Amino acid sequence: MADVTGVGSSQTVLDQYAQSEKEVEKSNELGKNDFLKLLVAQMNNQNPLEPQDNTEFVAQLAQFSSVEGIDNLNNTVDDMASELRSSQALQASSLVGQSVVVPSNEYGFLQSGDLIASYSDIPATTSNVSLQIKNKSGQTLETISLGYHDKGPMSLRWDGANLEMDGEIVELDRSLLNRKEYFVDEEGNQVLDDEGKPIPVPYPVGEYKFEITASIDGKSEGVDTAMSGKVDSVTLGANNQITLNLAGGTKAPMSEVKQILN
Template sequence: MSLINSYSQSLPQTSSSASNTTAVTKSSVQSTTTITGNTFLDSIRLPEESTIPEANDQLLKQEDFFALLSQQLSMQDPFEPVDNDQMIAQMASFSTVDGISNLNDEILNLNTVMSSSQALQASGLVGRKVLIPSDTGAISAESTGLNGVISTPSAIDTISVSIQDASGQLIKTFSVDGSAGGNIDVSWDGLDKNGLPVKEGMYSIKANGKVDGETQELAVSTYAHVSSVSLGTTATGAILNLRGVGGIKLSDVLAVSET
C-alpha cells in the first residue's frame, strides 16, 4: 500500500515537471535573447538573425571531383569494379580541365601586365601628334591649324577640299594636287575665306575628286595632339587622350608625327 500511495503521489509532481518544461520551452521560443542554462533548450533556440546562404557559383572544383570519385568507388559493383583505364582517363580529363582553368587565370594576369607595359610605352607619345581615322580636328590657342592626310584610290589631278565647322557651315574651300595618288598631305592654316582666324572649336576637312570620271568623297584622316595616356582595360589597351578630341585606342593610331 505504501508503494501504491507513493507512486500515486508522484504523478502530480511529474505532470508539474512536464508543465514547467513546456513553459520553459515556449519561453525560449518566444524570447530569442533569454539563456535558460539548459544546454538542450539553448541549442534549439530560434536564431537572433537569419543566416543568408552564400552564393553558389555552380562550378565543380577539385574537392568536388574527389568527392564524386569516392562515391563512385564506394557504390561500385564488387563483382564488376571500375576499370583502371577508365579511372585513369577520368583523372586525366579532370587534370586537363583544371590545367586549362589555371592557364586562363595566368593569361588574364599576363594581359594585365601587358596593358600596363603598353601604357608605359605609349606615354612616350605625350606631347606629340598622331594621325587618327577622323576628318575632324580641334582648333585652339595651342594649335591654330589643322593637318591631315587624304587617301585616294588612284591618281587624281585636282582634289577639292572644304573646311566646315561643327554645325556643318562652310568656312573655306581650296584645292590640292593629287596626281601622285595614294596618301596626299593636306594642311589648313586656320583662316576663313576672308583670311581671318576662326574661333576655337571643332572643324572638319572634307575632300572629293573625280575617280573614273565620277566625283567621289575621299577618306580624310587628321592629326591630333596627345595630352596624356590612360591605362584602359585589357580589352581596350592603352588610351590616348587627344586635345579637344577625346580618347582613342592606341591600336587605332595610323601614324605618329615628329611635331
C-alpha cells in the same frame, strides 16, 4: 576610374589595369584541386567488396590530367592577355601631349608653333586633288590644288602657312592664296628666309578643317578625311578598353588611331 593627365602618370593607368585584373573566384567553377578532392573521396568511400573498376579509375585519372592541362593553359593565356593589355595601357599613356589622327575628329586645333595633320584614303589614281581649308565657322580660307596622286593613303601637315603632303613640301603659289601677310622687322622690312623669300605669317591659333576632293573619271568626289588632335588624357574603361581624350572634347578608342605625329 581616373584620367591620365601627363606622360609621367603612366603608373596610374597600370594601377587601374591591375585593379581591374584582380581575379574573382567563381563558386560554380570546378578546378583541378576540387576534382582531385572528389576523386580521393570516391576512393576512400568505395565498397571494399566491390572495388572500383581499374579501367574506370584510369579513365578518371586521364580526365583529371585533362582538367589540369586545360586549367594550366587557361592560366597561361590569361597571363599573356594581361601582359598585352598592360603593354597597351603603358603605350597609351605615352601619347599624352602628342597629336594623333583619328576618323572621329572633324577639326584640328592649330596652336602657335605647332601643326595639324590629316589622313585620307584616295579611292583611285587621280589627276588632281584639291584641298579646302575651313575655319570653325565653315568659311573657306584657302583652296589649294595638290595635283596628281596615286590610289591609296594621303597625309597632309599644315602649320598655318606651309603645307606638306606625304612627307614632301608643297610649293605653294602664294599669289593664289588669300592670306598674303609676311613677317617684317622693326623697320618694316620683310624678313627673308635662307633662300631670300619672305616668310609668311601663319593663320592664327584656332580650329581648322580640311575638305579634300579628287577628280576621278572626270567627276569631282569628296574624300573622307580624319584630322589630328592632341591627347589630353587617357581613360581605362570597362573590359580594359583604352580611350584617348582629345583637346576639344573628342573621345576615340586607341584602335582608331591612323597616325601619331612627332
